[in-house]
Amino acid sequence: MDEISTGVLLSVLFVLILLSAYFSGSETAMMSLNRYRLRHLASSGHKGAIRATKLLERPDRLIGLILIGNNLVNILASSIATIIGLRLFGDVGIAISTGVLTMVVLVFAEVTPKTFAALHPERIAFPSSHILRLLLIVLLPFVKAVNLITSAVLKMVGIRSTKTSDALSQEELRTVVHEAGALIPRRHQEMLLSIMDLEKVTVEDVMVPRSELYAININDEFKSINKQVIQSPHTRVLLYRDTVDDAVGFVHLRDALRLQSKGQFSKSSLLRAVKELYFIPEGTPLNVQLSNFQQNKERIGLVVDEYGDIQGLVTLEDILEEIVGDYTTSMITTPSEDINEQQDGSFLIEASINIRELNKEMDWQFPIDGPKTLNGLILEHLEEIPTVKTSMRIAGYPIEVIELGDNMVKTVRVLPQHYAQPKA
Template structure:
């Protein structure tokens, strides 16, 4: 009779260990579920995902239910193991049962099920949610009572529970995009990261500087104006009176050529075809300006400083190229045209190049928190307009001034193979 009872106790103990493994695995699986994938599955009508979301709406109740079940079966298993141990080994059975049960529970009811659940959370969580939902309905009064006692105890300790948010910060979203791997093509990853970077970049970083603008002085000789219109490399031309700051507006080359074809081309007709200027305050982040372009139904704008002086030009295409890369005809030569590799491994670079574009093109690390062009960086560093053949080291890059003219540095030579990070900052030779 005792043998039969002992066999029954072994069976009950085995069932309790299986239940303990179920509760342990369910807890890990439910807490490991990817919340964003879960919402996606739920929106597509996945029943398991819908049940899991409903359970996770109140994680305190879910955890309370699982812990009640887990502790209950573990305590019962401990009691039954003790009885079995005493029957088989007498007084020494308590110690033996404790040691063996601890090992069995640790391996088969904790580590193994939790590891499997962590590796395959959806496979475990979705089927488990059926039983958990049923248990929560049956044991709801006990779960609520336990949570009430726990909350009261936390308040006595001046600990206030706050609901956690699943919202991601920009840096967290950036990490998610980086870790997406093959799930998101690399090109698409770069575009997503570029969108996140828009607020860190201002219109000055991508604008065509005023010195590089293709513009026509409306007060110039009409023959010269006619020639400049025909030779324009761009579809829109800026018109001004004597100086850029006295800009009149933009005229579309198509409109100007139509006037020429009808023999109606004159200064007055050209001025009548002018479109009103749209101004952009300097310092405007690209994400804001993209929205402004959309709201104002504009595609091109003049960047002005606090005194109203024109600093440069920005187009909608320039901002889009920050996201998707170059795909339109730029107002400036492309970086590859401004960077010429020499046989000795050095690079001859036009100093009007934008530093951000230079860093992106060459994977270099010139500072971008100051001047926007390489010319500005060299002049700021030297604190004067340097003479040709002047050499310096900026951010570890050896630079030689090759050509200077029109009060600015025109061309420099950079020798990247001699690049060396300096621990003392910027060093002059």
């Protein structure tokens, strides 16, 4: 290279540094692309996204290509820098050129382009995919050879290359939804998170318990039955004989009122109008039951335990409300009616309230992996039926029993402002 002037060598060195910056930036940009946004753009016909997607289908070849190009230009740059150093400074020029080139490559060919590419991956990756695709065609045999050697070395040390999956776990997807920020309205975020939580919630958590069922005993006097039908707060009413466990079926108020308008309303006609019962095993996750409702063309079912005893009632609307929140008008007591704030900041709460509804309404943290009601939680905690004025602390919340009845805790007082456990 003696006949080549130092100026030309400096120009070549400058070009090599630019190429090194290109390869470094391209590598970071391609690997920093959001794979889900990339698929969306590719499916929308974005040409740059389509090219990048094809390159990323074989990341081993892409990385091999980029590293081959980067190492080639860096080695050439090192050789040329050494020659320039020797010409300008003699033997000490080797050390000078090494130090200067290291700093130049580090700043201008590594850190700067990679930082910019990480911040704006699409601006770098999409245009770069043109050049990378052409280089891959030209250097494919060499890239394949390097990959084969690499795979052989990995196998020798007991490592087998396997294709990684881009699939997200449920918790990872939850994090993505949480971090979506303004991209997804808060209400939509809550709905998405509720859908993911359906498998953690069972029909027992959302059912109307047996004690609160609005049902009609078909063995009552007909006058009483007629009155209960007229006063029913629901469009579907459960009919039973003497005990709820001997359920007959559901009757739609529309059918009952039609019979009344025709003057054909009687016990026998009412029984002929009932719909077949649909039973749901307790412990069924809501996501499974939602699918079962759809497959069986049902909207309402009775929850039964392992002995076949009826525990409560669940409807399609109950499951949908777990996703979108309360949207129906119901005569069933709502949590807000069971909770009464007092002047001292405490709350008087009906102990029959569902714990999940209480937590949701008040943003509290009572455990939900055991009893379903606050009464059940208190009885489990004390392991006996308490007396009035009995005080305890559950999950850090001070609770005082205010009223008892029928071997149950009826009303309690909760002091949320002191819920935190005292630190040791």
